[in-house]
Amino acid sequence: MSASDDRDVLRLSVNGVEQALLVGPYTTLLELLREDLRLTGTKHGCELGECGACTVLVDGVAQLSCLVLPAQLDGAAVTTIEGLAEGSVLHPLQRAFMRSGALQCGYCTPGMILAAKALLDANPAPSREEIRQALAGNLCRCTGYASIIEAVEDVARSAS
Amino acid sequence: MNLSPATHDGQALHVVGKPLPRVEAVGKVTGGTLYADDIDLSGLLHCKLLRSHHAHARVLSIDTSSALAVPGVVAVITGQDLPARYGIMPTCEDEVALEHEKVRFVGDPVAAVAAVDEAAALAGCRAIRVEYDPLEAVESIEQALLSPGSEPIHDYAGPANIHRLAALEFGDVEAGFARADHIREDVFFFEGNTHLPMEQHSATAQAANGHVTLWSSTQNPHYVQRILASVLDLPMGHVRVVAAPHGGGFGGKCDPFSHEIVVCKLAMLTGRPVKCTLTREEVFYTHRGRHPVLMWVRTGVDASGRICAMHFRTALDGGAYGSYGPASTLYTGALQTTTYAIPAYRFEGARVFTNKAPCGPKRGHGTPQPRFALEVHLDKIAEEIGLDPVELRRRNYVKPFTRTVNWLRITSCGLEEVTDRVLEASRESRRERRPGHGVGFAVSSYMCGAGLPIYWNKLPHSECVINVGRGGVTLFCGATDIGQGSDSVLATVAAEELGLSPGDIRLVTGDTGLTPVDLGSYSSRVTFMAGNAARMAASRMRELIVAAVAEEEGCAPSEIEVREGKIGRLMFEEAAVLAEERLGTLSSHGSYSPPADIGGRYKGSGVGPSPAYSYSAAVVDLDADHCTGEVHVNKVWLAHDIGRAINELAVRGQVEGGVYMALGEALMEAQVYRDGLHKQPSMLDYKSLTFLEMPEVETILVETVDPEGPYGAKEVGQGPLLPVIPAVVSAVHDALGVWVDEVPVTPEKILKALDARAKGKEGRFGPKSFPDVPYPPLVKVTPPDAAAAAL
Numbered sequence: 001m002s003a004s005d006d007r008d009v010l011r012l013s014v015n016g017v018e019q020a021l022l023v024g025p026y027t028t029l030l031e032l033l034r035e036d037l038r039l040t041g042t043k044h045g046c047e048l049g050e051c052g053a054c055t056v057l058v059d060g061v062a063q064l065s066c067l068v069l070p071a072q073l074d075g076a077a078v079t080t081i082e083g084l085a086e087g088s089v090l091h092p093l094q095r096a097f098m099r100s101g102a103l104q105c106g107y108c109t110p111g112m113i114l115a116a117k118a119l120l121d122a123n124p125a126p127s128r129e130e131i132r133q134a135l136a137g138n139l140c141r142c143t144g145y146a147s148i149i150e151a152v153e154d155v156a157r158s159a160s
Numbered sequence: 161m162n163l164s165p166a167t168h169d170g171q172a173l174h175v176v177g178k179p180l181p182r183v184e185a186v187g188k189v190t191g192g193t194l195y196a197d198d199i200d201l202s203g204l205l206h207c208k209l210l211r212s213h214h215a216h217a218r219v220l221s222i223d224t225s226s227a228l229a230v231p232g233v234v235a236v237i238t239g240q241d242l243p244a245r246y247g248i249m250p251t252c253e254d255e256v257a258l259e260h261e262k263v264r265f266v267g268d269p270v271a272a273v274a275a276v277d278e279a280a281a282l283a284g285c286r287a288i289r290v291e292y293d294p295l296e297a298v299e300s301i302e303q304a305l306l307s308p309g310s311e312p313i314h315d316y317a318g319p320a321n322i323h324r325l326a327a328l329e330f331g332d333v334e335a336g337f338a339r340a341d342h343i344r345e346d347v348f349f350f351e352g353n354t355h356l357p358m359e360q361h362s363a364t365a366q367a368a369n370g371h372v373t374l375w376s377s378t379q380n381p382h383y384v385q386r387i388l389a390s391v392l393d394l395p396m397g398h399v400r401v402v403a404a405p406h407g408g409g410f411g412g413k414c415d416p417f418s419h420e421i422v423v424c425k426l427a428m429l430t431g432r433p434v435k436c437t438l439t440r441e442e443v444f445y446t447h448r449g450r451h452p453v454l455m456w457v458r459t460g461v462d463a464s465g466r467i468c469a470m471h472f473r474t475a476l477d478g479g480a481y482g483s484y485g486p487a488s489t490l491y492t493g494a495l496q497t498t499t500y501a502i503p504a505y506r507f508e509g510a511r512v513f514t515n516k517a518p519c520g521p522k523r524g525h526g527t528p529q530p531r532f533a534l535e536v537h538l539d540k541i542a543e544e545i546g547l548d549p550v551e552l553r554r555r556n557y558v559k560p561f562t563r564t565v566n567w568l569r570i571t572s573c574g575l576e577e578v579t580d581r582v583l584e585a586s587r588e589s590r591r592e593r594r595p596g597h598g599v600g601f602a603v604s605s606y607m608c609g610a611g612l613p614i615y616w617n618k619l620p621h622s623e624c625v626i627n628v629g630r631g632g633v634t635l636f637c638g639a640t641d642i643g644q645g646s647d648s649v650l651a652t653v654a655a656e657e658l659g660l661s662p663g664d665i666r667l668v669t670g671d672t673g674l675t676p677v678d679l680g681s682y683s684s685r686v687t688f689m690a691g692n693a694a695r696m697a698a699s700r701m702r703e704l705i706v707a708a709v710a711e712e713e714g715c716a717p718s719e720i721e722v723r724e725g726k727i728g729r730l731m732f733e734e735a736a737v738l739a740e741e742r743l744g745t746l747s748s749h750g751s752y753s754p755p756a757d758i759g760g761r762y763k764g765s766g767v768g769p770s771p772a773y774s775y776s777a778a779v780v781d782l783d784a785d786h787c788t789g790e791v792h793v794n795k796v797w798l799a800h801d802i803g804r805a806i807n808e809l810a811v812r813g814q815v816e817g818g819v820y821m822a823l824g825e826a827l828m829e830a831q832v833y834r835d836g837l838h839k840q841p842s843m844l845d846y847k848s849l850t851f852l853e854m855p856e857v858e859t860i861l862v863e864t865v866d867p868e869g870p871y872g873a874k875e876v877g878q879g880p881l882l883p884v885i886p887a888v889v890s891a892v893h894d895a896l897g898v899w900v901d902e903v904p905v906t907p908e909k910i911l912k913a914l915d916a917r918a919k920g921k922e923g924r925f926g927p928k929s930f931p932d933v934p935y936p937p938l939v940k941v942t943p944p945d946a947a948a949a950a951l
Contacts, residue, residue, distance in 0.1 A: 034198075039191070040191070040194065040195075040197075041190065041191015041192065042191070043195075043358070043359070043407070044197075045358045045359070045360070045843065046440040046842065047440070048440070048843070048844070050440075050842060050843035053358055080191065081190060081191035082190065082191045082192075084190070085190055090186070090189065090190070094189040095189075097185075098182070098185040098186070098189055100809075101179075101181070101182075101810065101813045103182070103185065103188050103189065104408075104643040104644065104645065104817065105357070105358065105407050105408040105642065105643025106185075106187075106188030106193060106407070106643065107195065107357075107358040107359045107407030107408055107643075108358050109189055110189075110191050113189060131851075132851040132852055133851075133852070135851050136850045136852045138851075139358065139843065139850065140358070141356055141357060141358055141408050141410070141817075141820075141821070142358075142408060142643050142813070142817045143813055143817055143820070144813075144816035144817045144818075144819055144820030144821075144854060144857060145820065145849075145850075146816050146854070146856070146857060147813060147816065148851075149851070
């Protein structure tokens with residue numbers, strides 16, 4: 001490493017794996033995940049915090065990874081869409097999205113599923129209005145949203 | 161849902177019609193699907209485009225010397241490196257990948273930099289010096305029709321900044337108006353809007369041994385391949401275009417784009433793979449979206465409400481380049497006749513150039529604007545003559561198996577049934593009356609694929625190859641899944657024919673190097689055309705295998721049942737081995753070409769013909785606030801004549817998505833400019849519906865089983881958007897008693913209409929007049945005679 005390198009060493013758990021990473025001060029979490037760790041399941045739609053496509057979980061809370069600087073996250077646990085299934089067993093939300101037709105082009109799907117997971121982890125039996133409020137920051141241009149609400153309700157119902 | 165029994169031509173259907181998950185769903189829910197920007201190649205360079213910040217200017221000089229000195233920059237190119245002109249339509253090849261003589265909109269690319277990372281590429285772009293000589297910018301349809309203050313935007317076409325003109329008359333329109341009892345004229349405006357796909361366009365190219373491969377988020381790999389070969393001066397067989405898994409198109413990824421051409425050229429020059437991913441702001445300026453259209457319509461009806469004659473004029477704001485413009489222009493006049501039997505019809509259309517991002521095809525291509533105008537116009541006629549608006553429509557509905565006045569062949573037509581079903585489902589809501597509550601109704605129709613290709617050729621529109629071997633069943637087809645579910649349709653059709661599950665079919669699609677041609681995912685053509693090609697290929701494969709098994713068993717092929725993974729008594733794999741032993745390599749093919757007699761034979765007749773038309777009807781229930789002008793949509797009912805649902809879940813998704821996009825266009829979405837700059841080039845400022853605004857949608861599928869569709873299927877990707885927009889306008893009128901003749905229907909426009917009424921003027925907001933357009937002399941077309949009109 002050159003003396004002028006301004007990157008800091010960051011300790012981060014990503015999908016349960018402890019990592020020590022060298023991160024530049026202006027690198028976003030989105031860039032770290034997609035470009036350094038090649039976890040391309042996290043999508044980008046605007047890189048301005050407007051579309052929700054890059055949503056990941058930071059210590060269980062849904063965050064827009066395009067607006068988060070990893071330097072703020074030392075010691076945190078990040079979950080991306082790649083970390084949701086248990087081996088080949090899909091998470092109930094992943095199965096419900098498939099079953100309900102809650103995805104078409106699929107580009108918003110990783111962020112949508114993680115936002116829904118954050119909601120259900122905090123509130124296992126949300127009302128339809130609570131689902132809409134929780135997901136309102138995630139845009140989808142294909143589905144018209146109804147099938148996504150159905151998928152989340154489906155998971156909440158089977159959990160209860 | 162009330163779908164027809166799962167049989168076709170007397171045969172039970174096993175997978176067609178089932179609400180199965182998409183075949184590619186697992187990759188999409190686990191993050192495993194690699195979209196265009198997810199592709200990484202060893203030694204990858206990143207490309208950025210330098211774009212014009214002038215709306216209209218001569219380029220005097222471009223100095224790239226400093227850019228090449230920026231650390232990390234590997235190559236810089238300008239228009240001199242890519243001088244060939246191109247365009248998606250052969251009649252308006254008016255684009256170059258990088259402009260070095262003149263820029264025509266803010267965002268027009270002038271240079272490209274390849275570097276080791278995006279930051280270095282951006283720094284390279286900033287180091288390029290471009291000297292411009294600004295010209296007067298044209299910002300509106302009205303301004304484009306006047307003599308330009310400086311030079312016109314393009315040096316072809318004209319007069320003024322007119323790109324394209326059309327004037328057609330079918331039957332004797334003056335005689336029709338002469339016998340009419342009521343004549344009404346209206347003027348409407350539909351503001352432009354954009355596709356806003358969640359995925360920004362991205363393209364990666366690799367060049368080796370005189371061959372180039374491009375992975376791109378494109379809807380039309382075949383057309384991109386064709387244009388790349390021309391612009392890069394390579395044999396077509398040396399260019400391979402792979403449509404990467406697609407993050408949303410809606411028509412916005414149908415054109416060949418500058419960044420696609422540039423990464424190929426840079427890969428050829430540097431010998432390294434090159435990627436270019438657009439920013440969200442660049443996507444807004446890349447556009448090719450909904451044309452703003454001014455419309456004037458005059459209709460005469462007799463005392464019973466039957467249409468005697470219609471005259472429809474349109475003026476489209478095309479933006480800076482031709483794109484699909486000649487087709488877009490004709491589409492604003494072509495499909496009025498596929499819902500209503502208009503005995504005499506005149507259409508005059510014009511498209512103008514302006515210094516704004518180029519417009520092109522968006523879901524419904526050129527038809528949502530006139531459909532909005534036509535349906536609202538009919539509501540006004542009904543009100544004027546005291547007839548129920550539904551009844552007025554019913555009296556004019558086209559009949560199945562007829563030919564329209566402009567020679568379009570109508571086959572299956574569920575217009576009456578979608579009307580009945582949507583009204584029945586919404587009956588309770590329509591009965592309810594409270595202040596500010598309104599209900600609107602409208603119908604529409606859309607094509608199941610364009611009858612003609614973009615460039616003239618006689619080749620099939622869709623081809624499919626199926627190979628069966630130790631690798632199982634592999635289906636090769638050029639069709640491109642843009643999220644609409646075309647891969648699932650192909651797999652379902654092949655599985656149905658071969659007695660398998662859709663998940664048993666391996667798919668190779670949208671790859672011009674590996675798959676036979678399919679023209680692309682536009683004009684709602686894939687289910688009908690690629691579906692038929694796949695069905696032909698799969699049924700031929702079944703015949704091969706069944707014949708071998710029948711021979712082995714010593715029975716007739718008709719005695720061999722194909723279902724649930726078995727061919728007769730053998731497992732599919734065993735039967736396939738048996739057939740391969742007897743026949744050698746097992747390969748079958750199928751192709752689809754539309755019938756020749758589906759349209760007329762006049763200049764302009766290439767736009768509108770389709771092998772079948774879908775039909776939709778919508779009811780919109782809303783509350784509108786007379787104090788704030790705010791509209792709250794409570795529910796939308798949408799009945800759609802799907803012919804047959806190949807996958808009920810996917811069809812429902814297309815309907816709900818179409819209704820969603822229509823509500824955005826009806827109420828808030830607008831691509832508008834100030835001094836050449838997009839007013840809202842971000843996903844926050846460009847308003848679209850979120851979970852909070854999206855109402856409940858009740859989908860009703862009507863199956864008319866089209867005689868030529870695969871298993872009777874028709875389109876659903878575009879049609880259901882169309883009736884929702886006029887139904888919103890009609891519902892706002894029902895709620896508040898004012899007409900908003902301009903889309904989107906914003907609170908400001910509603911308040912202005914209410915204000916006008918309060919001042920004793922007409923309770924209306926919308927354009928007051930239609931400009932003088934120098935339409936050419938009418939091309940008079942004799943309509944089909946009675947014998948030809950009844951198929």
